[in-house]
Amino acid sequence: MFCRNCGNEMNENAAVCIKCGFARGTGNSYCPNCGKETGPNAAFCVNCGCALTSISANERPRHEPQLASVDEGNIGWGVLGFFIPIVGLILFIVWHDSKPKSAKLAGKGALISFVIGIALYILLIILAVVLAV
Ligand SMILES: [Zn+2]
Ligand SMILES: [Zn+2]
Structure with a gap:
């Protein structure tokens, strides 16, 4: 995979980019899948089509209104x-x-x-x- 911040190719198991020090999945400048430069607000990579949602956004706990159904x-x-x-x-x-x-x-x-x-x-x-x- 590639660093989302600087586009450097990363080890699959690396938690942070050894080039820029950004945590894996953080940043919004490069595609993690193909390493192509992406727009800061792009949802998908125009080159390979992979989703560009940052890891931090996915891991945020969701506040679902469960009370109504329960x-x-x-x-x-x-x-x-x-x-x-x-x-x-x-x-x-x-x-x-x-x-x-x-x-x-x-x-x-x-x-x-x-x-x-x-x-x-x-x-x-x-x-x-x-x-x-
Ligand atoms: Zn980097
Ligand atoms: Zn891509």
Whole structure:
């Protein structure tokens, strides 16, 4: 292969160019495949057609939005939150940022459970008062 910076022919296993000291794949002046001079913004070598994307650009970690596909908002979390409100509440807090849909369902389940619990409690008090009178 050839140095992307100076066009010097490099050893296939060399990490840096022995002529200019640039790291393998860095620079944008020469084709790594045939050694022909290339334009600084060229995506492909006009001589051999090889792709000229620099190694550093390819190795950059990609930030793919995975949350949307992972978080389907499973209704099961709502059911879980309903039967075990404290778990639903914890899930709601923990997942608030990473899994907003599931967090909302778990939180809703917990909330419904709380509301029904309070309603039953009030109903029992009313019943007790009515029966006492
Ligand atoms: Zn070089
Ligand atoms: Zn080339």
